[in-house]
Amino acid sequence: MRIDPYSLELFIAVVEEGSIARAASRSHIAASALSRRIADLEAAIGVALLIRSPSGVQLTEAGQHAYSSARSIHGQLESMAREVQSMSGQIAGVVRLHANASAIVGFLPERLTLFKTRYPLVEIALTEQISDEVIRACLDDRADVGISASTKAHAGLDSWRFVDDPLMVVLPPDHELAQADSLSFAEVTRFALVALQAGGSLDQTLKEHADAARMPLNVTVTVNSFDAQCRMVEAGLGIGIVPTSAASAFAGSRNFVRVPLRETWGSGRCLHVHAPRKSSRLKAVQALIDTLIDTLIDEG
Incomplete structure (x- = not known):
């Protein structure tokens, strides 16, 4: 056989x-x-x-x-x-990177460009996943490095803070809340919402805080990507709550107003880098982790 x-x-x-x-x-x-x-x-x-x-x-x-x-x-x-490949003395090979959507649209392109400049022989196999799936892939050793919005500590993983990515409210310019300097969650939930895919970390966060405050979410449509969410807001179907990374990437035109969400859990949102906890890592994997963390340090 x-x-x-x-x-x-x-x-x-x-x-x-x-x-x-x-x-x-x-x-x-x-x-x-x-x-x-x-x-x-x-x-x-x-x-x-x-x-x-x-x-x-x-x-x-x-x-x-x-x-x-x-x-x-x-x-x-x-x-x-x-x-x-790692034993050859060169930093080469494939690194399996799983990341959530806000990391991919907001931060990773520049970070990976820097990494490829430093290590041209390394191939990045990038997979987009919701934060929970990123964590699961790292725990199952299907990912060498992960980036998520998860705030939980996980046995078996090493984690490092990556970047701040606070939540913003995205509104059409003629919306009655568009002139606010910041908005509370209670103010936002008075209006129809364009929501992001069920099961993601942002969806879970909004539902948890809505349940805790006993404020129903008036969701008019649910979409699977930040660009679709912003397009629906642009069309007047509702307002959206998105990470700053997505607001910058997809809501940069004059058709949008971006207002900070005035909640500790929103303003304090950040992304983390994760990797399976091991006594030693492949050189290419460690190089990617170091580059991501060094980039953060270099930016102050």
């Missing part, structure tokens, strides 16, 4: 995407070629791994076991390659 690592990687992509076509697009391979690879893998193992239908694919019972094993094997091969 001969099973090559690339076929396992493609099999994992198919399972995660739920579709051969989407997995092919993600893996930059023709769908027909990917399908043949999966068929060859099934032939090598001797059992069907996938149930194919016009709507996508599902795992067979054997496929579920194969998927779990494939992920483990693929992870071990990646770790082996990265450890060997």
